[in-house]
Amino acid sequence: MASIRRNIVPYLFLIIPVLIYLVWVIGPMFYTFYLSLTNWDGLTTPSFIGFRNYERLFRDKVFFISLVNNLKWLISFITIPVVLGLGLAMALNKAIPGEKIFKMNFYMPMVLAMVVSGIIWGWMYHPKGGLINTALVASGLVEKGPGWLSDRDIVLWSIIIVAIWRQVGYVMVLYLAGLKSINPQLLEAATVDGANSWQSFWRILLPLLTPVTIIVLVISVIDSLRAFDLSTITRWATELLLL
Amino acid sequence: METAREYFKSPWRVLIYIVLVIAAFLWFVPILTGLITSLRTFDEILLNGFISWPETITLENFKTAWERGGLSRYLPNSFIITIPALVLTLFLSSLAAYALARFKFSGNRLIFFTFVGGMLLPFQVLLLPVFRLTDFLGLYDTYWGLILFHTAFQLGFCTFMLRNYMRTVPGEIIEAARIDGCGEIRIWAQIMLPLTLPAIAAVATLEFTWIFNDYLWAIVLLRSDSLKPITAGLATLQGQYVTDWPVIVAGALIGTLPTLLVFLFLQRYFIEGLTLGSTK
Numbered sequence: 171m172a173s174i175r176r177n178i179v180p181y182l183f184l185i186i187p188v189l190i191y192l193v194w195v196i197g198p199m200f201y202t203f204y205l206s207l208t209n210w211d212g213l214t215t216p217s218f219i220g221f222r223n224y225e226r227l228f229r230d231k232v233f234f235i236s237l238v239n240n241l242k243w244l245i246s247f248i249t250i251p252v253v254l255g256l257g258l259a260m261a262l263n264k265a266i267p268g269e270k271i272f273k274m275n276f277y278m279p280m281v282l283a284m285v286v287s288g289i290i291w292g293w294m295y296h297p298k299g300g301l302i303n304t305a306l307v308a309s310g311l312v313e314k315g316p317g318w319l320s321d322r323d324i325v326l327w328s329i330i331i332v333a334i335w336r337q338v339g340y341v342m343v344l345y346l347a348g349l350k351s352i353n354p355q356l357l358e359a360a361t362v363d364g365a366n367s368w369q370s371f372w373r374i375l376l377p378l379l380t381p382v383t384i385i386v387l388v389i390s391v392i393d394s395l396r397a398f399d400l401s402t403i404t405r406w407a408t409e410l411l412l413l
Numbered sequence: 414m415e416t417a418r419e420y421f422k423s424p425w426r427v428l429i430y431i432v433l434v435i436a437a438f439l440w441f442v443p444i445l446t447g448l449i450t451s452l453r454t455f456d457e458i459l460l461n462g463f464i465s466w467p468e469t470i471t472l473e474n475f476k477t478a479w480e481r482g483g484l485s486r487y488l489p490n491s492f493i494i495t496i497p498a499l500v501l502t503l504f505l506s507s508l509a510a511y512a513l514a515r516f517k518f519s520g521n522r523l524i525f526f527t528f529v530g531g532m533l534l535p536f537q538v539l540l541l542p543v544f545r546l547t548d549f550l551g552l553y554d555t556y557w558g559l560i561l562f563h564t565a566f567q568l569g570f571c572t573f574m575l576r577n578y579m580r581t582v583p584g585e586i587i588e589a590a591r592i593d594g595c596g597e598i599r600i601w602a603q604i605m606l607p608l609t610l611p612a613i614a615a616v617a618t619l620e621f622t623w624i625f626n627d628y629l630w631a632i633v634l635l636r637s638d639s640l641k642p643i644t645a646g647l648a649t650l651q652g653q654y655v656t657d658w659p660v661i662v663a664g665a666l667i668g669t670l671p672t673l674l675v676f677l678f679l680q681r682y683f684i685e686g687l688t689l690g691s692t693k
């Protein structure tokens with residue numbers, strides 16, 4: 171009797187959280203997949219049509235353009251913050267004057283809501299009054315600054331810069347934690363054996379940081395798919411202004 | 414200053430330091446710009462250009478955003494949504510995490526991976542069904558519709574983090590309590606939770622910022638302006654004060670204040686939360 175009771179205990183602990191999770195997250199995921207295989211106008215009952223929607227999607231021009239944009243976004247969002255974040259972590263992993271202020275400064279953007287980042291950058295990018303164009307014109311480099319958020323060729327990169335600005339601090343924090351867990355004797359041993367800092371970085375430090383790098387990559391891929399707020403708010407800001 | 418002299422021994426370090434200072438300044442520029450803008454008038458900025466010495470310094474923009482822009486109504490909503498969602502998520506995920514970390518039963522791994530898998534979902538996948546579900550339950554355009562969704566969506570991450578942390582608690586303590594006839598609920602409440610407190614604090618600070626900063630779900634699951642949290646309110650403000658950037662930026666700064674305070678005071682937990690999963 172006692173063992174039966176012990177056996178149902180974990181299920182009792184799990185029942186409510188799992189139910190909520192199934193209803194709000196897992197169920198909807200499958201429902202979306204089901205809907206993608208149907209023909210549905212949003213009102214009548216969906217009718218099953220197999221993979222026809224996907225066929226249509228891949229023939230759609232807009233979809234293809236957004237897919238390419240997404241890829242550009244994904245690649246820059248992964249590579250640039252990883253390089254910058256790792257560099258910052260290595261520089262700040264020493265007893266460096268002002269260490270705390272540096273760190274706080276770099277991960278501050280992460281605390282801001284996407285909406286807030288969007289607003290602040292929307293203002294930075296403002297065609298006339300914004301800081302960037304004002305500075306560009308004042309320095310005499312250009313007569314009229316580019317339309318950071320209205321020029322088709324630039325807008326994607328303008329928004330990627332904001333995303334990178336937010337992400338670097340996060341990557342830095344993860345690498346700092348990783349660097350702390352590395353035994354300094356390993357690096358000392360390498361120096362004694364005549365390895366220069368270039369070699370010990372590529373052959374020792376980076377391989378030891380592999381678990382952190384994997385986590386950083388996974389997080390970056392997840393976050394890169396969540397760019398809705400940022401692109402909407404920054405774009406929207408200027409579209410309104412251009413009216 | 415001994416450490417500074419020590420640090421700057423090699424010229425390379427001096428160079429690195431200069432690069433760091435420049436980078437740090439660049440990173441701070443947007444926030445600084447926001448701060449300066451919020452204290453000036455838009456007319457003056459347009460007249461003299463942004464890079465000019467401010468003639469007047471005013472808090473009027475904050476007042477406009479707060480009173481006429483309606484942020485005084487939106488900000489309380491943010492707390493009404495964030496706090497219950499945060500408490501519920503932590504409560505439910507600590508229950509689930511305890512079961513997953515401390516019991517052997519069939520389905521343990523499956524349930525664990527379900528939580529982790531859901532955590533990785535892009536939210537676009539959930540948009541339509543969650544909207545319909547909320548509507549079906551009669552919770553569309555209510556605080557609870559949004560609170561329940563946040564609770565459910567964050568369960569994956571919280572359960573994952575807390576489960577990993579609970580596995581590091583020595584088993585002898587729990588065994589000893591069991592032998593003394595302590596019930597499982599009491600073990601969870603009086604032994605497991607106190608021992609997991611550092612992880613709970615870390616996850617809580619992170620979750621607070623994430624839920625508080627949500628914008629997308631607020632505009633999907635709420636319609637009434639009177640229920641909207643500050644993120645959605647800021648978007649409304651942006652529409653209202655199209656041509657007055659200082660007011661919009663001042664509003665954005667007000668909206669940042671709660672998360673900024675949480676971050677400044679609980680910084681240690683915040684950073685621990687971010688790195689909790691990566692080093693253990």
